[in-house]
Amino acid sequence: MSRRLTSTPRADGFHMPAEWEPHVGCWMLWPERSDNWRDGAKPAQHAFAAVAKAITQGEPVSVCVSPGQYLVARQMLDPAIRLVEMTNNDSWIRDCGPTFLINEKGQVRGVDWKFNAWGGLDDGLYFPWDQDDLVGEKVIELERVDRYAPDFILEGGSVDVDGEGAVLVTEECLLNHDRNPDLTRGQIEANLRDYLGCDTVLWLKAGVYRDETKGHIDNFCRFVAPGEVVLTWTEDRNDPQYAISAEALARLGQMRDARGRKLVVHKLHQPAPVLISAEEAAGVAPVEGTLPRMVGDRLAASYVNFYIGNGVVVMPAFDDPMDAEAQATLGDLFPTRQIIAVPGREILLGGGNIHCITQQQPSAFTHKSHAGLQSAGS
């Protein structure tokens, strides 16, 4: 049974573990809406299937799918993947799904944030988003874990934790008027501390240039180990991304994490600008109220949008010379894991990438057990 709790994770001794800690599995959502995904979402479905298959090398994957796509997904997905019927508005489970927490005893609970499609009626990417907002509750209930449901709009991709008390966020996203306009910066920090079980909120200014999430940290700058982050980067001073990344680098240099460590910053050079082609734009069936996909629009391509699974890191590739460099860097940063590059362009065309379409579920083991699992699994 899944109880709705009215206390806070912090008060109850729960926190969000780092993504590199052991998982019992990964959740995804099957893409289908033809006003966002070109060609009836068929290319995206193949891309999602490849991501799911890569992750299954290290952990079980459950793909949630609407009733109408159930049999289609069953045909296209590897038989090892578990299919779960779940109505949805789109396929970004990082953002509409739950955040799983653990405590020192290894118990697992879930946070069921409010979701407003990255901006609500003012500035959201589609309407309605009622079914997406139920995804967190449904997943938590399926897993029979207890649930916190704060009155707070948050997407999982807008926070990144080290599992040791620090959380990275951006002002562009968390202070945006279209998420929680009635909360002060201090109240937002308090919510992050209470519901992620963090001590220190590390603020960057903005996310990747033209990221339609308006500043999600998970496409821009993420922890790869305690005290170490990766940051998307460019050496091209004429690229609008340069100033954003340089400003972040300067801020990161001044920060201390919750344990008092200075941060080591690893740069991940971005690929060449990815622009929507005429053919790609023509494949979308536009609908009023959904963010249009226009020919020539630049997409927020970044290698930072990888998923850290048991034994693997699954990263997006863009058919770009930088792919190999990014893969090598991630190989250095995660020496015990296989770095799997999966084509990410079709996912990016829908507005995000591999991290955005995944949601890890941590293992329900004690920290002592964790140590053993980590060496066995990675």
Add this chain to the structure above:
Amino acid sequence: MSRRLTSTPRADGFHMPAEWEPHVGCWMLWPERSDNWRDGAKPAQHAFAAVAKAITQGEPVSVCVSPGQYLVARQMLDPAIRLVEMTNNDSWIRDCGPTFLINEKGQVRGVDWKFNAWGGLDDGLYFPWDQDDLVGEKVIELERVDRYAPDFILEGGSVDVDGEGAVLVTEECLLNHDRNPDLTRGQIEANLRDYLGCDTVLWLKAGVYRDETKGHIDNFCRFVAPGEVVLTWTEDRNDPQYAISAEALARLGQMRDARGRKLVVHKLHQPAPVLISAEEAAGVAPVEGTLPRMVGDRLAASYVNFYIGNGVVVMPAFDDPMDAEAQATLGDLFPTRQIIAVPGREILLGGGNIHCITQQQPSAFTHKSHAGLQSAGS
């Protein structure tokens, strides 16, 4: 992961345990179709909620619900009940759901029978039934157990096992031209042996008078212990049920189970005939192709349609003087369990009763563990 197996349970050492063996839980399906359930299914929903709550006294209950009813069901069901989104055509998970099997090691697998709404295009109760036919597969996949999917139409309510090699069935149902017209009696027996892991098929002639399933055993005659059955009964020789039950009693007297035991037969006297009232008939929104609910029609009321859960037996009550007698008889037959009578009329108005709307999932423990669990749970 859930593999589809092409062997048979019998060959793999699996069999269907008796319903009184320990469960990890019970599955149900939420009623909603207004062409079968009166008053927009609201009275039925209350009745289902009461059944679910009774079963939760002994084991966890998962209620599957269509996307459109998810929030309604959440409000009406006890918070201890797990909700699982599942599109459906109606709410009879005994018949459209999986049959769970165990082996000597305590492993669990599922049989995903074909389902044709009790008679297909010729004689089925509604059309379409495509979503009901997916329920078995979906439940099995959610539970991550391996799956047998024989090319064989069978409803779970048409078989009753003692867990020791015997299965009770009726000719009216299993030999009906509208289920598996191309199979001989011998081939049907072979399928029962192969997929239920049984040795002996015990044939009765027919089921309860006017049962729209056309002879389901689970409303008529069921095992309550190895070597012991209950049989719905009447002393009224003018009631059409009398001849059916008397004929069955004669056959039962001649039978030996798989272990060579003669059967002890316990009679459960039926309630007075239950007829659809004018108000009840008027509450249904008739649709061509769905079995009509006409005023004055007699329903197949029977106390045999109870659910045996951990520590409880949940039986239908009909606001009839016989209710107390049936409850007392079941109390004698299940002395370690609480006998809970739940009003069954609203369920019966839709065509079945408590056993028809439930599906047990046995425990994945070894037989040795079973012994301990049974004494603990009952």
